[in-house]
Each structure stands twice: as C-alpha cells, then as structure tokens.
Amino acid sequence: MPEKRIGVYIHIPFCASRCQYCDFCSSSGKEALIPKYQEAVLRHIREFAPRLDGYLIDTVYFGGGTPSWYGAKNLVAILDELKKRCSVLIGSEITLEANPDSVAPKELKLLRREGFNRISLGAQTANNAILKFLGRRHTWEQAEEAVRSSLEAGFDNVSLDLMYGLPAQSREDWAVTLSRAVKLGCRHLSCYGLKIEEGTPLYRYRDMPSIPDEDMQADMYLYAVDVLAAEGYIQYEISNFAQKGYESRHNLKYWTLEEYAGFGASAASLMGGRRFTCLPDIERYIAAVEGGGSLFSELEDVTVFEQASEYIMLGMRTARGIEAGEYEGRYQNSFRPLRDLLESYAKLGLARQVDTRWRLTPRGLLISNRLIGELLDAQAEQKFHVGMPWRKEEYYDTLY
Numbered sequence: 001m002p003e004k005r006i007g008v009y010i011h012i013p014f015c016a017s018r019c020q021y022c023d024f025c026s027s028s029g030k031e032a033l034i035p036k037y038q039e040a041v042l043r044h045i046r047e048f049a050p051r052l053d054g055y056l057i058d059t060v061y062f063g064g065g066t067p068s069w070y071g072a073k074n075l076v077a078i079l080d081e082l083k084k085r086c087s088v089l090i091g092s093e094i095t096l097e098a099n100p101d102s103v104a105p106k107e108l109k110l111l112r113r114e115g116f117n118r119i120s121l122g123a124q125t126a127n128n129a130i131l132k133f134l135g136r137r138h139t140w141e142q143a144e145e146a147v148r149s150s151l152e153a154g155f156d157n158v159s160l161d162l163m164y165g166l167p168a169q170s171r172e173d174w175a176v177t178l179s180r181a182v183k184l185g186c187r188h189l190s191c192y193g194l195k196i197e198e199g200t201p202l203y204r205y206r207d208m209p210s211i212p213d214e215d216m217q218a219d220m221y222l223y224a225v226d227v228l229a230a231e232g233y234i235q236y237e238i239s240n241f242a243q244k245g246y247e248s249r250h251n252l253k254y255w256t257l258e259e260y261a262g263f264g265a266s267a268a269s270l271m272g273g274r275r276f277t278c279l280p281d282i283e284r285y286i287a288a289v290e291g292g293g294s295l296f297s298e299l300e301d302v303t304v305f306e307q308a309s310e311y312i313m314l315g316m317r318t319a320r321g322i323e324a325g326e327y328e329g330r331y332q333n334s335f336r337p338l339r340d341l342l343e344s345y346a347k348l349g350l351a352r353q354v355d356t357r358w359r360l361t362p363r364g365l366l367i368s369n370r371l372i373g374e375l376l377d378a379q380a381e382q383k384f385h386v387g388m389p390w391r392k393e394e395y396y397d398t399l400y
C-alpha cells in the first residue's frame with residue numbers, strides 16, 4: 001500500500017496581459033499555444049506517473065500565470081489525468097489561482113463540481129488607480145464580486161492576495177484594503193510587500209518618491225499583523241494569515257520540506273532528496289515533452305548541508321519555527337550555535353521559544369532576511385560530517 005504523501009503543482013504560464021511588477025514565468029499573447037501546452041502537460045503527467053507509484057497525492061495546486069484564464073475544461077482534464085494515473089486522496093486540497101476578471105460563475109461551478117475546493121484570488125489593493133498603474137485588469141469591486149461568486153459556487157475556502165508598499169499607496173489606503181478584505185469572509189489572506197525586480201516594466205520607476213520606504217513598509221506590515229490577529233486570522237507564515245484550519249496545506253509542504261512534484265514550464269519538484277525544475281519557457285517545455293531534449297533546467301541532489309539550511313530558512317518564516325531535536329535528528333549537527341543566537345534575539349524581542357520550538361516574532365519577521373542570514377552563518381561555521389554524526393564526536397570527547 002502506498003504511504004508517502006506528496007503535493008502536486010501544475011504551472012499554467014498564460015495571462016491575458018502582463019502586470020508591471022511581474023517576474024513569474026508567464027506570457028501574454030501566446031494563447032495559440034494553449035492546445036499544445038495542454039497536450040504536453042497531460043503527456044508529462046502520463047509519462048511521470050510511474051515515478052509517483054507509492055505516493056498518495058494530498059494537495060494539488062494550479063498556479064501561474066492565470067489558471068482561471070486558461071479554461072475550466074482544460075483544468076479539469078489535467079486534474080482527471082492525475083486522478084486516472086496516480087493516487088489522489090479523497091479530501092485533497094485542490095487550489096486554483098484566479099484573477100477577478102476571469103472567474104465566470106459557470107466555470108467556478110464546474111470546477112467545484114469536479115473537485116476543486118480552494119480558490120486563491122489576486123486582488124492586491126482596494127485602490128483602483130493603483131491597480132490600473134500596476135497593469136491589473138480588474139477593479140477592487142470585481143475582486144469583491146469574484147469572492148461572492150466563489151462562495152456561491154460552493155468554495156468555502158477562498159484566499160485573497162493583497163500587496164503593500166505599492167507606488168502611491170498610503171497607510172490609509174492599506175488600512176482600507178485590509179478592512180474591506182476582512183469583510184468578505186475569506187478564510188485566508190496573503191499579504192506581500194512589493195519587490196521591484198530587475199527586468200520588469202516597473203523597474204524603471206524604482207526611484208519614484210511615491211514608493212513607500214522601508215520604514216513605511218514595516219509599519220504597513222506590522223499593522224496587517226495586528227489587524228488580522230484581531231480579526232481572528234492566525235499568522236502561520238511571514239506573509240500568510242488564515243482562520244484556524246484553513247492554512248494552505250500545499251504551501252506548508254514547501255515550508256516544511258515535504259515532497260512535491262511539478263508539471264508545466266518552470267514547475268519545480270523535490271523528490272527523494274533531489275530537486276528538479278522544468279524549463280522556464282513555454283515553447284521549449286512543449287518541445288522537450290514532445291521528445292526534443294532535456295525537460296529540466298536544473299537537476300541537483302540536495303546535500304545534507306543544503307537541507308539543513310533550508311530547514312532554517314523555511315522554518316523561521318513560519319509560526320511552526322524550528323526545534324533542536326528535529327534539527328539534530330535530521331541533520332546530525334549541533335543546534336547549540338543556533339540556540340545561542342536565538343537566545344540573543346529573544347532578549348531583543350525578535351524571537352521567542354514556545355515549548356521546545358523557536359520562532360521569530362512579528363518584529364523579527366520584519367528583518368527575517370538578516371536574522372536568517374546570521375543563523376545560516378552560525379551553521380556554516382560548524383562541520384557537517386555525513387556518516388560521522390557530531391554526536392559521536394561528543395561521545396568520544398567524553399571518553400578521552
């Protein structure tokens with residue numbers, strides 16, 4: 001009987017148009033490629049399925065791009081292929097990423113009927129002028145309507161993506177966005193700070209004085225943490241807040257280093273201690289699946305040292321945090337230098353220990369990059385002995 005659990009990610013790299021800040025693997029104006037892409041994803045699943053023998057799939061996540069714009073029938077066909085070829089558990093979390101301008105009630109009902117049970121809507125801000133500047137194709141009112149349609153279609157688990165630190169966004173704007181968002185009855189909210197990436201159209205505006213500075217972004221973040229806590233949302237990851245029991249089970253897999261398999265351009269997998277990422281280009285991905293060459297742009301064994309680093313990086317972003325016994329048991333490395341640092345953070349109000357687990361406080365999460373960097377440096381100074389656990393050294397130390 002299969003026992004291991006795994007999540008599946010399907011990447012849909014098509015959008016109706018491109019947003020100014022976007023650096024995801026997605027294209028607009030390539031709709032003509034959708035039929036071939038669909039065939040490629042179905043074939044990829046068929047051919048990879050034997051490697052998923054022995055696994056039970058308990059989450060499926062359709063991300064993009066804009067999956068809701070790809071066509072409900074195509075999405076259902078992909079889910080059906082997975083169900084046919086692999087073991088998808090009843091009660092799996094099946095998520096659709098959607099944009100408010102591409103969620104027709106009829107399609108939502110079809111998706112719900114076919115097993116989709118979670119919708120993640122990109123709403124971003126309640127300020128329509130900012131939405132327009134960012135190149136978003138919808139208004140806030142459409143986002144509200146999309147939430148209502150999702151609820152009416154039977155989706156109990158609706159999530160909204162919101163952004164702070166946007167050009168011309170004031171603290172008041174952000175407060176209004178949050179207060180309107182919590183009124184909608186969503187189970188889950190994600191709040192991301194804007195990052196202006198090189199190569200995006202927004203990059204040329206990076207020095208605009210109206211872009212909130214670091215201090216203002218910090219205020220906006222801490223405000224969201226307070227407001228959402230008061231509204232009953234639990235912060236379970238640096239940017240993610242959920243009502244009890246509505247944490248994203250799929251995203252938790254990434255943050256707790258569980259296994260996942262990805263299908264589609266740029267989709268990543270972590271299986272059996274190996275990480276592999278599909279080609280991040282629609283045409284090359286299709287050609288590779290059709291037999292034209294290697295499907296992967298990256299293929300690597302994850303070393304014990306890298307696994308331990310990821311445990312710290314990802315764990316310290318979540319409310320679950322990290323724990324000495326878990327770290328030492330998994331990676332055979334002493335937690336002591338990390339504990340010394342964490343204790344110093346605790347004195348500054350940046351970290352705290354709850355039972356045996358260490359986690360960052362909201363103020364610590366605000367400067368998590370720096371703190372996690374220091375923890376990684378402390379770890380890097382230690383020796384990793386694969387096959388010669390540090391415990392043995394301590395054991396020998398006591399003998400001599």
Ligand code: SF4
Pocket residue numbers: 014015017018019022023024026064065066099122
């Ligand atoms: S809808 Fe999402 S994936 Fe598409 S361009 Fe905008 S941000 Fe990027």
